Amino acid sequence: MQHDRERLHLEFERLRENSARRSKDRGFELAARWNRDETEIEYLYRQGQLICDERDLDVVLAAFEELRLDRPEVLEGPVGLVILHVSETDAAEVADKLAESLGDERIVAPNHVLDAQSHAVMCPATEPLAAYGPIPELGEPIGPGDARVAVIDTGFLPDLAKESGFERFSAVRTYEVDDDVYAPGTDRIQPYGGHGTAATARLLAVSGSRSVSVEVRDCLIGGAVDELAIVADLERVVRAGVDVVSVQAGLYARPGNTPKAFDMFYRRVLSRHPQTVVVAAAGNHGTDVPFWPAAYSWTTAVGSLTRGGDARTSWSNFGYWVDAYVSGESALVPFPNGTYTYVDKTSAAFTNGHAVWSGTSFATPVVAGLIARRMVERDVDARVARHIVLQEAAIGALPETGPRLIL
Template sequence: MAPQRFHEQFDQIQRSMPDVSLAMGPDDAAEFIYEKGVVLARDGEEARLVEDTVRGHFTEATGLTADHVRRAGPETNRSGITRIQVGDPGHGDRRGDRAVAHALRAMREHEARAERRLVSRNHVVSIAVNSCPGDEPVPAPLTQGTNPAAAEAGYDADTAVGVLVIDNGLTHDYGMVPLLAHVQGDVHGTETDTQGNLLQYVGHGTFIAGLLAAVAPNTDITVRNTLNDAGAILEDQFGQRLFDAVDEHGWPDVISLSAGTANGRDDGLLGVQSFMDELRRQRTLLVAAAGNNSSASKFWPAAYADLPGYEDAVLSVGALRSDGEFGACFSNYGSWVQAYAPGERLTSTLTGFDAPAPYLYQHSTYDECRYHFTYACTCQYPRHSGVLSTAGTPTAGKADQVMFEGYAHWSGTSFATPVAAGMVVAYMTANKLGDARAARKKLLAETGAYAEVRGAHVPALRPPTWRPTPVTQLAPPA
């Protein structure tokens, strides 16, 4: 039985949001996840227009009623978004929501006249190993250290660059690692299940912090646990949580964000638009993951890098495979991805520094690359069976267990992102630049290094301390 990663992750996210009914979209194409029965609109007149229009559209001709159309909770203020209930979230199944689809169609004429979007699904934003997974972590020897290895440049409190990591927090033992001496922030909280096994995604934020500190030692890194609940959050809440993070810590030089969602559109996410507009007015550079769907569909907020007015404020990052010459099989791609960095089988800090930490694999590897690449990619190796993939099968209960003792190998655009962010920060330090956006522009202009992704030559940000590894090309199936 072939694993169904997206469906397995959907179930995982649904369990983490027991009070929210979720569906896949668009229709049953499984490109993104969204809340059933609810749409989003901007506060004020636009929210009232959406509410009135949708209520009028729900006639007998649609097979729906207007009874459910109403405001669905308080306005979120800073994010400028109102939730509007348009249907019964309990109707239908995970393959879609007819009420939400009708609500979106009801607003098309108004949007055409306004020449902008007035209504949106309420998407699930997730860390970029979540509903678009790269792979799961693999134990690495404690003696191996990180890859990229720690750069020799030192730390200077007076010139250290501030980096805010929006993720799922730090593991309890991160302070035992000298590399993370200048890292602070939120701890993850609950790390294990009732059997003592690490929960899925635990260590994601710590892994990112280790990569940043290795590539750019002259950093003050703060990790927030904004995405602590199975690595996922609803779009209308995400915009507010981004504001909360910068309100607490101030606008940093760089934000590293390894999360997002597709939405089938070219004009951004309604729920984070206010934050992105404020970001544009600041000096902060947002470095964001392009996602792991092996797709050209835009993944937000990373794809803001392709919108006029945001190109200097956002650096969108795809992943290179372990040899650094080509794109990783899972990486999203397209003209909206500005740069690529190593993102396959990197080595960084996880957990287990104080005592070995057990982990049960949640997903099974595939017999062939699920994206139809012919090299030995993370879809296939290293081999393991997972709890979710084997549920209800003759091999149920036979998931593989491993022990983490500090370091791990892990893959995804989640991790290419802090590598690229570290490259920007290291450039700032080396050239005594105080402006991360100027450093990004100069770094991309001067890099001179390229890789091949889907036939295109793209800027490649490879840290000097990164050690590439050869890939094995597999014989095509008979």
């Protein structure tokens, strides 16, 4: 138990440091709400910011005045939200005070932070281990359909894609570059460097590339992203008309609540684009506590099986809200060359451009890719293709686990 507690604190500190030093002026101060004995993190949040619906702004500002709190700076956010800057004080504590004053803790919320679900910080899944390809893949699907897919992750590494020899990366039509791979001026690979390229490879290994086009977004820099940033990317790709969105990140919200930005994203955007399917990682914490956005009814939540698919991995989240399980253990993926330092301070040299990496991050794009594949084969829209995939998962269900896909 003491070892687990120490590891958790080490992993939180690593994620906190990554969040602060993000490139492109997008760094932020990461904070955590811990349980009483600091053995668990209830939720992560961005320090200095709160969010509320723009329609509630007047009543929220009145509550600030009533509580004699400094009036926050107000900025426009995505999907009908406003951002309240509350520097010089703890954002979660201010949210609690406002909830008590307003009589409703759903009106104002912290800006929760999501972390990547690979060797995800605060979870027991493995970190990358050096390996060599070729990357296992299904044959190209045969059919008259096509699919547009968006991967919401750390961005894409075109040099790694070329060096990997994985020809299906040709389907990546647009991308943002993963530019936080190495510590500046060194060959030291930063945590989550290359994560988006690895997830994209997993997707294309299943979907094929001839009838699929992929866009890779880079909001998940350094392994973490606040919910406003990821929702802004989701809004962008959904409004652009993508069919399938693969999200390799997630969060725990304040107990008893759902994350406000995702609530608003569904109401303001996704509900008006019913043909778009969102696939999301169920998380790597070995719990049935709802993990967002995967736990929403409007997403397809993906948990992880062992490499052979005969059991759920011990670290995969589970529960009624997980829609399908597929292997996310020891996935062979492209990976940058250089020196990688593990959370226990040991290090390893990567020289072959590949790694094995575990987590629901590497199960999620498999399901997204399978939905795209069925769109091509059956010439159907994403909703119908999702229904077909979940029927297949139900047929292969694993007792005491749930719907299972074996590829």
